[in-house]
Amino acid sequence: MLSKIDVKKFHTLIEINSLINSNFKDVNGLLTRIMESATRLSEAEASCLMLMDKEKQELFFEVALGSKGHEVKKYTVKLGEGIAGWVAFHNKSLIVNDVVNDKRHLINIAEQINYTSKTMMAVPMRIKDECIGIIEVINKIGDAGFTQEDIEWLEIFANQAALAIVNAKSMEDARDEIQMLQDRLKTDQSYHTMITKSPVILEKIEIIGRVAKTDSSVLLLGESGVGKELFAEQIHLRSPRSRSPFIRVNCAALPEGLLESELFGHVKGAFTNAVSNRQGRFEMADGGTIFLDEIGDLPLSLQAKILRVIQERKFEKVGSDTTINVNVRILAATNKDIETQVQKGEFRGDLYYRLNVLPIHIPPLRQRPEDIPELARFFLDGFMKETKKHFDGFSQEALQAMLTYSWPGNVRELQNCIERACVIGKNKIIGCEDLFLKSRNDTHESEYTDRNLKIALNVFKTNFIRKVLEENEWNQTETSKALAIQRTYLSRLIKELDIN
Numbered sequence: 211m212l213s214k215i216d217v218k219k220f221h222t223l224i225e226i227n228s229l230i231n232s233n234f235k236d237v238n239g240l241l242t243r244i245m246e247s248a249t250r251l252s253e254a255e256a257s258c259l260m261l262m263d264k265e266k267q268e269l270f271f272e273v274a275l276g277s278k279g280h281e282v283k284k285y286t287v288k289l290g291e292g293i294a295g296w297v298a299f300h301n302k303s304l305i306v307n308d309v310v311n312d313k314r315h316l317i318n319i320a321e322q323i324n325y326t327s328k329t330m331m332a333v334p335m336r337i338k339d340e341c342i343g344i345i346e347v348i349n350k351i352g353d354a355g356f357t358q359e360d361i362e363w364l365e366i367f368a369n370q371a372a373l374a375i376v377n378a379k380s381m382e383d384a385r386d387e388i389q390m391l392q393d394r395l396k397t398d399q400s401y402h403t404m405i406t407k408s409p410v411i412l413e414k415i416e417i418i419g420r421v422a423k424t425d426s427s428v429l430l431l432g433e434s435g436v437g438k439e440l441f442a443e444q445i446h447l448r449s450p451r452s453r454s455p456f457i458r459v460n461c462a463a464l465p466e467g468l469l470e471s472e473l474f475g476h477v478k479g480a481f482t483n484a485v486s487n488r489q490g491r492f493e494m495a496d497g498g499t500i501f502l503d504e505i506g507d508l509p510l511s512l513q514a515k516i517l518r519v520i521q522e523r524k525f526e527k528v529g530s531d532t533t534i535n536v537n538v539r540i541l542a543a544t545n546k547d548i549e550t551q552v553q554k555g556e557f558r559g560d561l562y563y564r565l566n567v568l569p570i571h572i573p574p575l576r577q578r579p580e581d582i583p584e585l586a587r588f589f590l591d592g593f594m595k596e597t598k599k600h601f602d603g604f605s606q607e608a609l610q611a612m613l614t615y616s617w618p619g620n621v622r623e624l625q626n627c628i629e630r631a632c633v634i635g636k637n638k639i640i641g642c643e644d645l646f647l648k649s650r651n652d653t654h655e656s657e658y659t660d661r662n663l664k665i666a667l668n669v670f671k672t673n674f675i676r677k678v679l680e681e682n683e684w685n686q687t688e689t690s691k692a693l694a695i696q697r698t699y700l701s702r703l704i705k706e707l708d709i710n
Contacts, residue, residue, distance in 0.1 A: 227370065237375070238273065240374050241273050242273050244367055244370055244371050245257050245275055246275065248345060248347060248364060249275055252360055252363065253351045254347035254350055254351065255348060255349035256275060256277065256278065256325075257274075257347040257348065258274040258275070258279070258294075259272050259273040259371060260294055260298075260343050260344050263286075268287060268288050269287045269288075269343065269344065271283040278325045282319070291316060292314060292316035292319075293309070293314050293315055293332055294332055296314050297332040297334055297341075298334060298341050301334050301336070301340075302334065303334065303365060304332050305360075306330045306331075306332075307329045308329075310327075310328065315327070329349055329350045330346065330348050331347050331356040331361055331364055332344050332346040333361060333364050334368065335368045335369075337372055337376055342372065343371075343372075345367060345368045401456075402439070402440050403588070404444060405581065405588045406584065407581060407584050408579075408580045408581045410573055410577065410578055414441070414570060414572065417570065418570070423448075427542065427568065428542070428569075429505075429548075429565045429570070430541065430543040430570050431543070431544065431545075431570070431571045431572065432571060433618075433620055434545045434622070435621055436572045436573070436575065436620045437572060437620070437621050438545075439458070441572060442499075442503075442541045442543060443456065445499070446498070446499040446539075446541070451497065451498050454495075454497040454499070455494055455495050455499070457492075457494050457498065458501045459472065459473060459503065461503065461506075462507035466511065466512070467481075469512065470511075470515075471484075471490065472491060473490050474491075474528060475488045475490030476490075476527050476529050477527050477528070477529045477530045480530070484529065487527075492519060492525060492538055493534060497537055498538065499541060500538050501542075502541070502542045505542040505565065506544035506546035506548055506557065513557070513558045514561075516540075517558065517560060517561045517564060520561075520564045521564070524536075576616050579669045582613055582624065583612070585624055585625075586609075586628055587603070587604075590640070593629050593632035593633075596632075600638070601640050603639060604639065606673070606676070606677050608641050608645055609673065610673060611645060612627075613669055630644075630645075672707045672709055675689075675704070679709070686700055
């Protein structure tokens with residue numbers, strides 16, 4: 211035990227303990243502060259804090275102070291090798307006051323950095339008695355040897371450092387959990403983030419703002435993956451029903467028998483597995499909005515019941531004679547040609563006309579190229595958090611590949627593409643090879659068939675100007691010279707095209 215409390219050392223410990231329990235973000239900076247105090251109060255020339263790499267079974271330098279601190283950080287020490295490796299392996303503190311003649315000393319590192327260690331003290335950092343690293347101080351000033359009191363103080367500093375690492379890990383886990391919950395609130399809980407710069411989509415959103423104020427049924431049309439569900443969300447959020455439930459049903463996801471129960475509920479004993487009463491989606495949506503996705507796959511036997519809810523706002527649960535009244539707004543979506551289905555007798559014409567009061571067609575991604583870079587960056591940010599990997603962005607070639615690809619799967623395909631690139635990407639910049647997209651020459655579809663000339667020109671200008679700006683390190687004066695245009699005109703183009 212420490213024979214006598216050193217007031218200076220005691221106050222230093224209190225100061226460091228306060229830092230550890232504060233909301234610090236720079237863990238390395240805190241560990242450096244701890245090591246500076248340990249070095250000063252041990253009256254040593256140099257010190258280091260080494261952490262354990264369990265997979266490689268070696269120690270690496272996290273903090274290294276002293277005249278050779280920068281040089282020594284490039285080395286690692288195998289578990290059991292050297293004085294630090296011995297301490298980590300045995301999980302036991304050690305004083306060596308004759309380093310040169312100690313067989314455990316790794317003389318090769320000392321020779322390579324041209325530094326002579328005379329005296330040394332090393333202690334393990336422990337979390338639940340497991341060694342996670344070591345603290346080492348070197349060369350007691352004045353050629354004196356380290357004492358038992360010195361190592362007892364150093365063990366206290368090691369406990370402080372271990373506590374800092376534990377707190378940092380807990381805080382990092384908490385931040386990740388909070389971020390994951392926030393992302394879930396944006397996506398799974400109810401509502402996705404609407405990302406767009408496309409004039410055609412902005413026009414649709416303006417229409418939705420007017421449509422949302424009514425209670426009329428809306429039919430959202432468009433290819434698979436264009437984001438029909440997001441538009442349904444926006445209608446609900448902008449409506450007077452926004453504080454009431456928004457209930458989603460995928461009509462193609464369940465077989466006919468289960469779908470009726472899912473939509474309208476059932477009473478106990480209505481069928482074999484009906485062991486209790488169940489509330490249906492229409493009842494859950496009372497006062498709010500129900501979104502019937504893939505309405506084109508709704509069985510004919512259920513279409514009459516849906517029509518009655520629209521017309522009379524009434525229905526009965528499966529197995530019940532009791533009529534339930536609901537106040538629900540119906541939004542529906544499909545990627546099928548319902549008019550053709552009506553002609554073939556696959557979809558009720560009266561239901562189609564009641565759903566089709568306010569039809570809104572969502573254009574495919576290939577018709578809204580301005581959205582591609584914005585969506586790609588948005589998905590990249592999200593998947594970087596999920597994969598815990600960092601990318602600086604996309605290469606110019608990758609952006610061009612995305613802009614010229616036809617995206618038959620639309621936004622959903624783009625999202626999957628970016629997720630795949632995040633998982634397999636190895637460099638800081640995501641390139642074409644990470645996207646796995648067919649080149650324009652490989653596809654049989656014409657990517658520009660639905661794109662007007664103005665949009666195509668703007669896409670070209672945006673990418674071309676950005677490329678020249680990057681080549682000139684975003685210096686507008688040099689870029690304007692390279693483009694042979696006035697600098698003021700370049701500035702206007704950057705603003706108009708929203709190049710950043």
